[in-house]
Amino acid sequence: MNPSRLVRGPANIRDTQKLPFEPTEMERTVKACRQVQLQGCTNDELLAFVLVLRYSGLRIGDASMLTLERFQQAIFCSTHRRAARTSMYHSLLS
Secondary structure, three states, X not given: OOHHHHOOOOOOOOOOOXXXXXXXXXXXXXXXXXXXXXXXXXXXXXXXXXXHHHHXXXXXXXXXXOOHHHXXXXXXXXXXXXXXXEEEXXXXXX
16 A cells, blocks of 8 residues: 555645736836846846747746857757756747
């Protein structure tokens, strides 16, 4: 018998749908990227990073590891999660 069958999982977990930002939320985010003062990056670099996150669907860690060589007409990215490797191709032209 599998001993994990005796363990009960949490009862209050719900599958929630993540909705994209509303246009006004994106406008405020872009405005904030242009106004914030950061050390180590320019406002244009911050805005580019935010837009990559927005339109690629990449996680922050994956987006932060991107290099210019990965950008042509698409983003090529491999992720490692739970011992599984996933490759992603995301067209920038769509």
